[in-house]
Amino acid sequence: MRLKLLVVILCGFFSSLGIAQTTVTITASSGPLLTGSVSSGGVTNDGNMVTINQTANRGWAYYDLSSIPYGAIVSAANVYFTTFTSVSSAATNTVTGFVGNPSVIPGATLYTTIGSGTVMNSSTWTANALNTKVVNAAGLTLIQNNCGANLTLGYVRGSTNTYNIYGYPGLAADQPKLEITYTLPPACAGMPSPGATNASAATACPAASVNLTLPSLTAELGITFQWQNSTDGITYNNIVGATASAYSTTQSIPTYYNVSLLVQILAKVLHQHQ
Helix, strand or coil: CEEEECCCCCCCEECCCCCCEEEEEEECCCCCCCEEEEECCCCEEECCEEEECCCCEEEEEEEECCCCCCCCEEEEEEEEEEEECCCCCCCCEEEEEECCCHHHCCHHHHHHHHHHCEEEEEECCCCCCEEEEECCHHHHHHHHHCCCCEEEEEEECCCCCCEEECCCCCCCCCCCEEEEEEECCCCEECCCCCCCCEECCCECCCCCCEEEECCCCCHHHCEEEEEEEECCCCCCEECCCCCCCEEEECCCCCEEEEEEEEEEECCEECCCCC
């Protein structure tokens, strides 16, 4: 069975591998129900996160991440919050993260969502003081995936000792904050050169494996891949899961293969060439 191979290159290549690092501190948003606390019964409290304990309330704070371009690569983050009128406890507490605007989420759903969100930090909290918590790898991924959008953090106590946390009504120094360190991909200019496109066989019998590769390019260069196939060489469909620089397949009829190479800046393709 004949294998027909067609390669189409989309977009540009990095003009430089120099990457600048930026750190920003984002204060939780101010406004009704953008920070607050909620009981298991769905009763919400606007503003400060009050009566945060294992059997009473969970807290939340909403962060606008639109100042960080979509496509930024997040390398580090810290969560800052200040407790007040709190009873010290050695219990492990959790900062979680989830997508959604808490001001429009029903109370009971909000309580559950806070508890089931991505765990970003698990640690003890210091009573009546500023707390600084380092975000873990799962949390960094969650932040990175929501750069250019928004993210809500949840505050969950691990014991019945009550903590209170300042929300947007607090003094500027006491309001919840999220510090994020990120880099942007370097500028994109010109066309990538894929080099030779290799097929393990020019013709293939039914059910025989065929390997397609682009040996000169790797994903580490910031290029993403999408292999496609077509029976007529005109209409191409994405092959689900075929997003690496190589693709292995079998076929029963003559088939064209197309691979799109994308280099993105802030998630926007700068150039498209065919």
